[in-house]
Amino acid sequence: MKDRLAKAEALNPEIHAFIRFTPDVAMAQAKGAEARQMAGTLKGPLDGIPIAHKDIYETAGIPTTGHSRVLEHHVPKADSAAVRAWADAGAVMLGKLATHEFAFGGPSFDLPWPPARNPWDTARFTAGSSSGTGAAVAAGVILGGTGSDTGGSIRGPSALCGIAGIKPTYGLCSRMGVLPLSHTLDTVGPMAWTVEDCALLLQALAGHDPADPSSANRPKPDLLSGLNGGVKGLRIGVIRHFHEQDWPVSAGVAAGIADVARVLQAQGATVTEVTLPSLQDFNAAGWLILAADAFAVHEPWLRTKYRDYGEFLRERLALASTISAADYVQAQRRRRELNDAVAKVMEGCDLLLTAAQPSEAPLITVPGKWTSFEVANFTIPFxxxxxxxxxxxxxxxxxxxxxxxxxxxxxxxDATVLRAGHAYEQATTWRARRPVMAG
Incomplete structure (x- = not known):
């Protein structure tokens, strides 16, 4: 584990994935895992593997800042449910990972820590907000890490950093102890190099938590036993108009979507085209709800610490303050209509397929403070x-x-989604390629 920490520390000046390292915690947890291995009492597949947590996941005795000056000195007294779950499974925490400020404002250059950079090209963006997790996994310094997904913050960085990331079903995993952005949209989940690793990490996170009001009171799912079951007989609906008409994607992204459809069809899945309401309809409702929820979370601090926020988040929240109750109610009504439309389509499909990001990673200087609202988002519909x-x-x-x-x-x-993603990975060679890092 010393070598792993040394590699992470050596690469961090290039990719800025970590806000802070936790070497004492890592070495203590690694020694515990080593002792269990020697005794033949390993807890399971996560015992001893290196992970890290997005810095909105509270960690007892270790600062949890949300990548913001507002909480620069915030030291929680207890671990979040997710941190506790992975620690109980034996995972080794190397540190806390960069995020967009409070998972909404970035990439910002006026905060106490710089934004994470993409290991494939450090002049490029990682997407957000789970930016540090995407960078650290792609660079190979951790096997997996926590992300959060309110409008695509797991899936966006996973796409631009070339890794796997799953937004689980809302309510599948506890959000207890995670700094909120939108109480009606926030979802926690894992990011890793492979879908199989995501499944292992998610298996440890999933399950009912009475301490989280949004947690679904359902039996803990089995995400692993069927992972190698293949896709024969699955019905996949391609939402072609999302990425061809509503917001045309780059040639590379279009080729990638076509490759997924082709590979899964060759393995026995049925692939058809489906139609949903326009991507812009989903974006209008989604961003209005997200922004209003975010303002409700931050309104008390905005009254007393307005200038402590970075410019991007400060002005996004100021705009959100102008949303009326009527606007919010109408957006939630439209949300129900959109959800009904998707549910109707899903009656004839097991899976849907579309883009995760509109293009390859742009330069980190390209996204502006309003880019999230201006560029169509392929992830927020879900x-x-x-x-x-x-x-x-x-x-x-x-x-x-x-x-x-x-x-x-x-x-x-979720198990079906993971099974299909794993089948695709197993049939392709993309996982054999890693970014070349100087460290």
């Missing part, structure tokens, strides 16, 4: 519906940069 959605690496496009595709399943059919 935050509105609460469905499980997985990003897989679907090849490499312009400049050798990774491209991602998104697979979406029915609520609480």
């Amino acid at each position: 935050n509105l519906t609460g469905q499980p959605a997985l990003t897989v690496c679907a090849g490499y496009g312009e400049g050798g940069l990774p491209v991602g595709a998104q697979l979406i399943g029915r609520p609480f059919e």
